[in-house]
Amino acid sequence: MRVLVAWCPDWSVTAGMFELAETGEAQHPASQPAAVLANNIVEVCNGAARAEGVRRGQRRRDAQSRCPELVLLPANPERDVRYFEPVLATVEDLRPGVAPIRPGLLAVSAPGRYFGGEPHAAALLSQHLVDAGVWDCRFGVADDLFTAEQAARQAPVQDCVVVSPGASAAFIQALPVRVLADTVDGGAEGRELADLLRRLGLPTLGDFARLSRAEVSNRFGAFGLSVWQRAQGGAPTRLGSREPPPELACEIGFEPPLESAEAVCFSVRTTAERFVAGLAERQLVAVAVRIEAEADGVVMSARTWLHPRCFTSRDLIDRVHWQLQAGMASSGLRSRRDAGAVSAPVERVRFLPETVEPASAHAEGLWGGGADEQVTRGVARVQAMIGFDAVRTPVLQGGRSVADRQSTVAWGERPVGLRPLDRPWPGRIPGPAPSRVFAVPPAAEVVDEAGRSVTVTERGAVTGEPWRYRIDAAADVAARRWTPVASWAGPWPVDDAWWVSEGGAGRSARFQVVGVDGRAWLLVWRATGWEAEAGYD
Amino acid sequence: MSAQPLEAVATVADLQRRIESLQGGPTRLTVPVHPVLEGLVQLRTGTSYAVDSATLALGLAAGASRAGEWVGFAGWGDFGAEAADQWGIDLRRTVLVPDPGDLWLEVTAALVDVLKVVVLKPTGQVDAKSASILDARLRARSSVLVVWGEWPRVEARLSAEQAVWSGVGRGRGRLDQRGLRVAVTRGTRRSARDLVLP
Numbered sequence: 197m198r199v200l201v202a203w204c205p206d207w208s209v210t211a212g213m214f215e216l217a218e219t220g221e222a223q224h225p226a227s228q229p230a231a232v233l234a235n236n237i238v239e240v241c242n243g244a245a246r247a248e249g250v251r252r253g254q255r256r257r258d259a260q261s262r263c264p265e266l267v268l269l270p271a272n273p274e275r276d277v278r279y280f281e282p283v284l285a286t287v288e289d290l291r292p293g294v295a296p297i298r299p300g301l302l303a304v305s306a307p308g309r310y311f312g313g314e315p316h317a318a319a320l321l322s323q324h325l326v327d328a329g330v331w332d333c334r335f336g337v338a339d340d341l342f343t344a345e346q347a348a349r350q351a352p353v354q355d356c357v358v359v360s361p362g363a364s365a366a367f368i369q370a371l372p373v374r375v376l377a378d379t380v381d382g383g384a385e386g387r388e389l390a391d392l393l394r395r396l397g398l399p400t401l402g403d404f405a406r407l408s409r410a411e412v413s414n415r416f417g418a419f420g421l422s423v424w425q426r427a428q429g430g431a432p433t434r435l436g437s438r439e440p441p442p443e444l445a446c447e448i449g450f451e452p453p454l455e456s457a458e459a460v461c462f463s464v465r466t467t468a469e470r471f472v473a474g475l476a477e478r479q480l481v482a483v484a485v486r487i488e489a490e491a492d493g494v495v496m497s498a499r500t501w502l503h504p505r506c507f508t509s510r511d512l513i514d515r516v517h518w519q520l521q522a523g524m525a526s527s528g529l530r531s532r533r534d535a536g537a538v539s540a541p542v543e544r545v546r547f548l549p550e551t552v553e554p555a556s557a558h559a560e561g562l563w564g565g566g567a568d569e570q571v572t573r574g575v576a577r578v579q580a581m582i583g584f585d586a587v588r589t590p591v592l593q594g595g596r597s598v599a600d601r602q603s604t605v606a607w608g609e610r611p612v613g614l615r616p617l618d619r620p621w622p623g624r625i626p627g628p629a630p631s632r633v634f635a636v637p638p639a640a641e642v643v644d645e646a647g648r649s650v651t652v653t654e655r656g657a658v659t660g661e662p663w664r665y666r667i668d669a670a671a672d673v674a675a676r677r678w679t680p681v682a683s684w685a686g687p688w689p690v691d692d693a694w695w696v697s698e699g700g701a702g703r704s705a706r707f708q709v710v711g712v713d714g715r716a717w718l719l720v721w722r723a724t725g726w727e728a729e730a731g732y733d
Numbered sequence: 734m735s736a737q738p739l740e741a742v743a744t745v746a747d748l749q750r751r752i753e754s755l756q757g758g759p760t761r762l763t764v765p766v767h768p769v770l771e772g773l774v775q776l777r778t779g780t781s782y783a784v785d786s787a788t789l790a791l792g793l794a795a796g797a798s799r800a801g802e803w804v805g806f807a808g809w810g811d812f813g814a815e816a817a818d819q820w821g822i823d824l825r826r827t828v829l830v831p832d833p834g835d836l837w838l839e840v841t842a843a844l845v846d847v848l849k850v851v852v853l854k855p856t857g858q859v860d861a862k863s864a865s866i867l868d869a870r871l872r873a874r875s876s877v878l879v880v881w882g883e884w885p886r887v888e889a890r891l892s893a894e895q896a897v898w899s900g901v902g903r904g905r906g907r908l909d910q911r912g913l914r915v916a917v918t919r920g921t922r923r924s925a926r927d928l929v930l931p
Contacts, residue, residue: 571803574847575828578840588829590814602814604829627900627908628931629815631787661904685901685908708908714896716908730813732908733787 198306198361200314201336202287202321203348204280207300208232208240210330211279212269229263234271241266276300286328287321303344306337318356326354339364342426346375365429369402376401376423385419392416401427442478445548446471453491453541457520460489461513464545468509468516471547476555481506484551487519491540500550516545575607596623596690597706598633598718598730623690625706630718630730637727638669640719642681642709652705652721656689665709667717667728679711687721764849764877766796767820773891773926774917776850779872780888781864783880787813788930789891789915790881794850795820797877798827802849807833807841809854809881819931838863845876854881861885890918894925 204210209230229245231238236256248263260266276299284302288294290311295303311317318335325333331354336347338359346368347357359367376390398404404412405427412424448467454460475482483506488498501507501515520542557569579587588604594615595601601624605611642650644660651659662684667675686707694702702723710716716732764776770792776782784790787809794804799821805828806812812829828848833840837856844851845867864885871878880887893913900909916925 568803571828571847574843577846578830578843581839581843582830582833582836586830586832586834588831590812590817590824590827590829592814592818592824598813598815604814604831607828625907628911629813629819631791631813631816632811633813633815634811658904683898683901683903685904685906708901710898710901710908714893714898716896716898716911731787731811732911 198308198314198337198339199303199341199344200291200306200318200321201297201301201303201338201341201344201348202283202325203334203336203345203351204283204300204325204330205332205334206240206242207280208271208276209242209269210332211276211299212272213267214279214329215275216267216269228267229265230267230269231259232269232271233259239271273299282328283325283330286324290321290324291317297341301345303341314358315356318358322354322356338367340426340429343368343429346371349375365405365427368427368429369400369405371401372399373401373404386423389416389420389423444471444474444478444480444552445546446474447544447546449544450542453543455541457517460520460542460545461517464516465509465513467545468512468547471512471549472507472509475549475552479555480549480552481555482549482552483507484549485512485515486548486550487512487515488544488546488548489516489520489542490544490546491542493543496540496542506553506555512547572608579607592617594619594621596621596692597720598625598630599635599637601629602633623688625688625708625718628732630732632731632733634669634728634730637720637729638667640665640667640717640726640728642707642719642721642726649726650721652687652689652703654703656687656705658687662707662709665711665717665719665726667719669728674713675715679713679715682710682712682714684709762875764797764802765800767792767799769928769930770796770915773915773928774889776877777888778849778875778877779868781868781871781878781880781884781886783882783884783887783890784892785881785890786893787881788816788911788913789893790852790854790879791817791820791822792930793877793879793891794852795822797850798822802826803828803847804850804852805830805844805848806852807844807854808837808856809852838867841878842867842870845870845878846874848876850877850879852879852881855883859883859885888919892916892918 209232212232213230227244229242229248229250231241231245231250233239233256238250238252238254238256238259241250241252241259245263245266248266250259250263250266256268280296280299284294284296287302287304291304291307293305297303306314307317311320314337318337322333322335333354334348334351335356336344336349336351336359337356338344338347339361343359343364347359351357373390373393376386393404404424407424409421409424413421416424446467448464450460450463454463482503484500484502485507486498486500488495490496497519499519503511575587585606587607589607590602590604591611591614593601593603594617600615603611603614642662642665644650645663646660648660650662653659662681664678664680666678669675684707687705689703689705691703704720704722706729707719707721708716709719717728718730718732720727720729762778764778766774766776774782774793776793776796782793784793794806798804803826804822807830809829810831812831814824817827818824828844830840830844833856837853838859841851841853867878868886892915894916895914897912898908898910899912900906911930912927913930914925914927916923
């Protein structure tokens with residue numbers, strides 16, 4: 197099998213520039229030097245930057261000192277993949293069976309004589325890719341993947357290098373070992389091997405190929421052996437080609453066009469069933485479907501319908517009915533006779549799946565309800581209503597104050613950076629936890645019998661017995677009234693974070709106070725005044 | 734020898750109950766309650782309950798969570814996660830919407846769709862019509878609404894009266910255990926019971 201490889205050099209930079217152009221932040225010509233940095237180290241740079249002396253592995257300040265107008269792009273592998281997807285689709289349109297190897301590199305079985313020979317096929321692909329905005333693409337055709345990739349790397353911009361059948365070994369063996377530095381799966385290992393071979397006095401892959409298999413296996417390990425096999429030429433090629441996305445949309449035409457919604461609904465039944473069955477064959481269900489109705493060759497009614505669970509064929513027919521009826525003028529004064537008539541004869545109805553989900557997520561459990569998946573979906577609806585951050589999952593963590601001992605993470609995210617729970621945390625309040633923990637502690641007042649504010653001395657003694665208290669909590673009228681203290685416990689002094697000047701730092705002391713109404717509070721005294729940290733409601 | 738048949742009978746009864754509940758449609762299933770509240774109130778799906786204290790709200794949600802169901806808390810900005818954990822609520826199966834804003838009714842309706850017990854702390858007034866729409870939703874979705882605050886029509890209203898804390902004196906000890914008299918009002922009927930909360 198002949199393999200055609202398309203290579204877009206420095207794809208990370210290209211994708212980053214695409215993203216910049218898309219967000220509209222800045223328009224940079226493709227000739228602008230640019231580099232992708234990870235951890236302040238240059239990972240990839242484009243040709244213009246290389247011409248200025250920027251190299252892979254350089255520090256950011258070195259790169260910028262050599263080329264001050266360098267556009268710096270953050271590394272983002274997802275972005276590279278995302279922007280490579282249209283390229284794959286473009287090639288797939290011309291030649292199915294595309295195998296994405298990594299962002300910027302794809303392989304496809306070479307289309308023999310269909311486009312009039314391999315160079316012509318490459319030229320056609322190149323034309324389509326340039327139309328799609330990817331001007332730097334190179335092609336290589338050979339008997340195996342490794343040779344084809346090396347051929348593509350030899351090719352000039354938008355051109356193709358064809359290694360004729362059987363000539364792979366000769367082509368490969370003429371190459372210098374440094375091509376190993378960025379092969380299909382080389383990376384750091386490839387760079388190391390290239391460096392080692394150069395120092396051993398083996399400048400070309402041909403020299404390496406002349407070593408015996410046992411020697412290579414002993415000295416260079418599994419990776420060396422795989423390179424050696426490729427350098428022999430004729431390493432087996434296995435392309436993990438992807439299948440073109442299946443066509444899931446269904447449509448039906450009516451000849452002659454139908455005039456009443458009932459007739460349309462009756463006629464779309466088999467199409468709706470075919471649509472649902474087509475999805476079910478791939479273990480999918482649709483949760484959002486777009487229904488289009490055509491009249492006189494134009495789409496006269498199109499609407500996306502959402503379903504709380506998933507569409508069955510019956511649901512689809514109902515939606516068609518509603519949609520065609522809703523297209524009418526207001527029905528209040530219309531006679532019963534033409535209640536079902538549509539404004540123009542419908543000649544085509546189309547079902548397009550907008551959102552599909554795996555059927556297993558919607559299957560009913562034996563005892564009813566596939567709980568967790570449904571919850572996930574329901575909560576996603578709430579998130580769509582009030583925002584991603586507004587739905588939280590409470591988590592526990594270690595800490596001294598009650599507010600420190602809990603935290604929340606946005607729904608669907610994993611908690612990170614939590615303090616461990618299994619430490620002793622001296623100074624924490626044991627016993628039952630308060631059911632209300634205030635995020636912003638409301639101010640409070642605690643006075644002794646004579647009406648003086650109670651404070652705590654430096655030695656941790658209270659200046660008077662708490663007699664009455666009130667808490668300035670919004671929306672809690674009862675707590676704002678002065679309440680006599682029934683019993684109290686404390687003080688538990690804490691000298692926390694004395695090294696920072698602001699916030700909740702410095703000396704404080706906690707009290708548990710029970711009012712005569714039976715409500716208990718966790719109050720904290722600070723040099724700035726009293727606060728209510730939590731309530732045992 | 735005698736324990737095993739008894740156990741089997743209990744299992745069979747449990748399974749029969751579940752089959753019945755599946756056959757009888759989603760309304761009016763019983764939802765387990767926390768052992769402390771056992772006998773005081775029996776939660777049924779499709780109905781709403783009002784409470785006037787955070788502890789009782791946690792207690793009503795705890796039973797379902799201990800039984801492996803999902804629970805949610807809406808409008809409860811000062812949620813005490815540790816207290817919930819001590820009640821036996823599994824925080825991994827807990828959805829918290831601390832501040833639903835003006836959309837609290839819609840958010841509650843969406844949560845009722847998927848969760849077994851939803852505790853709502855209304856941030857505004859609710860009229861009888863919206864409440865009845867939510868009630869209809871509850872019945873259709875077989876879940877329980879616990880309202881911490883006022884609600885137009887509820888199955889039962891639980892209020893905490895006469896809390897007595899033990900373990901704390903005047904300047905010594907610490908809060909240890911709470912004895913609580915809980916009054917349950919169903920329509921005009923009223924009963925009360927003293928509980929010792931965990």
